[in-house]
Amino acid sequence: MGRAGAGAVSRRAVLVVPVGLAVLAVSEVLLRGGDLAGGFAALLLLALATTVPLPFVLRTGTGRLARGGAAVAISAACVLSLVPFGMLTVGGVVAQLVCVYVLGRAGATALGGLFVLPYVVIALAGHEDPTRIVAVLVATLASAAAATGIAHHVRSTALAHSVTEQAFADTLLEHAARGERARIARELHDVVAHHISMIAVQAETARLTTPGLPAEGATRLLAIGDTARTALTEMRRLLGVLREDAHTGVQRRPQPGLRQLMELVDESRDAAGSRTRLIVSGPVTMLDPGIEVTAYRIVQEALTNARRHAPGAAVDVELRYGNADLTVRVRDNGPGQPATHDSGHGLLGMRERAATVGGTLRTGSAPGGGFLVEARLPVNPDDDEEAPA
Template sequence: MTAGVPGRERDVRRLVDAGRTGLAAASRRAELAVPVTLAVLSQAEVLLRSTDLAGGFAALLLLGLASTLPLALVLGTGRLARSGAALALSLACVLSLVPFGGLTVAGVVAQLVCVYVLGRAGATRLGGLLVLPYVVIALGSHEQLTRIVAVLVATLASAAAATGIAHHVRSTAQAHSATEQAFADTLLEHAARGERARIARELHDVVAHHISMIAVQAETARLTTPGLPADGATRLLAIGDTARTALTEMRRLLGVLREDADTGVQRQPQPGLGQLLDLVDASRDAAGSSTRLIVSGPITRLDPGIEVTAYRIVQEALTNARRHAPGAAVDVELRYGDADLALRVRDNGPGSTAAPSGHGLLGMRERAAMVGGTLRTGPAPGGGFLVEARLPVTSEEAVALP
């Protein structure tokens, strides 16, 4: 199955490339169709007006072509060729107006498109240069009709150039804003990576070192203390095992923080409800008191995110019970339902209404909220402390176990 994935990716790439090639070809055809259409219209207009034109019929036919066809180069070539084509087109339009008095509507449209394209490309000086001859003609011509046409063309060309310039300014601003945003995102990403690396170093140099020392000292005390009772040896063994488990979790966390995918270290899978009994047994050995796991409902395999959330909530609740109610019996209840997974961790200690100084309860609430669940903590009826959570389970997530 996996061997076919690269082939499908290549097929998708070929389809995308073919689509891009097709769009580019269609764009080039459209760019060519505009000046060709205008050229045909200019010839038709000269032919229709042949009886009204004083002279230079053949010259006007040629000028009609020269005032429209160069638009193809203006629309689809580089800067240098575009500038030359724009100057040639404008010169043909001016010569059609003066001295022949036969500037066609198609030529005017080509002139407007030309100055708009130049303005959109940022060639504002060249666009202004193309408008200038019409201003001169409007001011210096003795023919009233010629002056009117020159004023009209100069006004429309100025508006077209201004529209193109506005488009250019807006596009440039958007591109600049996108570049700045990408640069800011890059800086934030580098800063986040640096902070993760710093946290990883601190965890490795300080926390992991101390946890390792706890494991070593517990093992040393168990093996070298003369006359150590069996119960004490069991507790020291549990301390060592817990410390080594914490080191394993720490190494996995360090691997995530460093985002080092090339280290070749295989990360351990996240714990789930299948490891809950081991967690309860470890807590019982460490606390030396009764800790029970009570499961009800049809046991199902849930989404890994739900399972690791439930496991971490129980783990934190057991840790809090050992810290704030040492020696108290703890019951862990797990109920599988059709719509949710219910957790209850209750100890029979004295209980406390004071908020713990750490972040354990806040972390449990955040974990439950991240998967759409709820968590409630507080004194239990009849004494002790209660942690109760409900985590949503959809029918697609739940898979009954044999």
């Protein structure tokens, strides 16, 4: 019957059902008026009494006392109509069954069962056959109605408990996840960040204290120190994301995207001391942030690999905007030895990044020499088209 709760009935039904049952009960008394003699007026009042209080039972906002009182009035009117006069209208029977069902569904199982008891007593008290038959019929139907209401109540209670338990489990899981993120943040801060800062310090110390260091070596050490400090800054941002409960003291910045790619190319050019170009083709459009940060990280890693494995080589970074995908190509004119470039976890990390957004990554020797990293990232991740490997 919806989410209104046990025994919830629409406002229209609260009025229409009792009125309909009252009309049915009164009509039945009027049709049998010739057979009732002096009890006609009393039966007419009892017929109304068995149906008129029903809205107080059906209405969801009714308190327990008012609902129980209305149910008692209906049940008493039904019993008084059956025992002295030997007649119980169909409307009265339906009203009695509705009362027992609603009380059972609302959780008042004892009160619902109490209303079945008078009919059992009437059936066993040796009344005339018509009265006994009606009493047995009402007792049977009322027991079934009460059982149905109780079953609905048990089911709704179990569902409510299940929802509560699920919410509690989700809360515990979220707390556990936050604790794990805090632990990872501590490990990154205490171990990894320390070592990266030591790299920056040692590179700077070596550059300033090594006698007879060539200019090229000093440039390389300066680039190592700058790269370490950049990595330290990125790690601080990551720590700010992991420590959700530490909103102060951590500077948070948006994830980098393609608009920051020119800065990345300039930094790579200055660090490597070689020619690095950015080539853009196709209509430039705003892409999903996940696609942009993936493309940025792939270019970042590819430039790092080029500086490491092909020092001094010229590098071309190309972005090709298409209708279905974004093609990212990073090509250097170095020796192009796949075995050298494949060492470490750089290429694996790039493949995993591309796969997370539904894209693909191809690496290997470039036509005409050098090494090529090419990623194809879908502009719309929901598309079913797959970029060729």
